[in-house]
Amino acid sequence: MAWAQQGHEPAFRELVRRYERPIFSLLYRMVRDRALAEDLAQETFIKVLNAIGSYNPQFKFSSWIFKIANNAAIDHLRKRELETLSLDGSPHATTPDEMSATAPQLGDRHESPLQELEARELGGAIEHAIARLRPEYRTCILLRHVEGHSYEDIARILDLPLGTVKTYIHRARNELRGYLEDRRE
């Protein structure tokens, strides 16, 4: 980090190499679109590296970069609302018929190679279950159980009280188990 702060290009490259997979994975699972996740990951790294001089080493670098990545994802989700990405259909749907009518139809379209890759990568039961979580639960569960962050780190990354993070993670696990049991029945 100290080398990167002094402007050494190899240190910049090393930071990108070290975090490209965790950051890209989080963003990809948040937006479920490879090209968009890559754009957001680039935006994250560019912001981080251009502001590296102002980084405060008292805070974990990983918390800082995940905070910027999560903000990029949430900003995007808010702008687009991503209604069409909800596997349950429109959030405004109030009946099962409305949910079904507004849910994406994965089988009846011609998929590009990129869409086929996304379907393969994100098509498993657990990935579908994660996609059904509301964004704040999804971030919490991914940071905790995929990336292995502590509850305290997650609270810092998301600017949430520690108790809220614990509640979100507990509820998210309950919801995930419910979705997985639904699919297995």
Add this chain to the structure above:
Amino acid sequence: MTDSLLQHLTPEEIELWAQGLLPATGDAHLAQCAECRAIAERERKLIRELAQLTRFAPEFGFVERVMAKVNVPTPSRPHLRPHTDS
């Protein structure tokens, strides 16, 4: 029987158990409580499944694409006094 043996485990304690980090008193409760054991087993399965998820990689050349858009500052060097002939 002590209180700690009678009380059901909290979600955090169950998570600790799933990670093999639960203190002995919690283990003792689990040994006696079928309800907590069932919840804990389900939690462990889910937590393992999550931990085994793939770390996806961006398209090849990601580092280069990022570096092309970053302003890499010149490394700081010791400041030298300007040379003068005087």
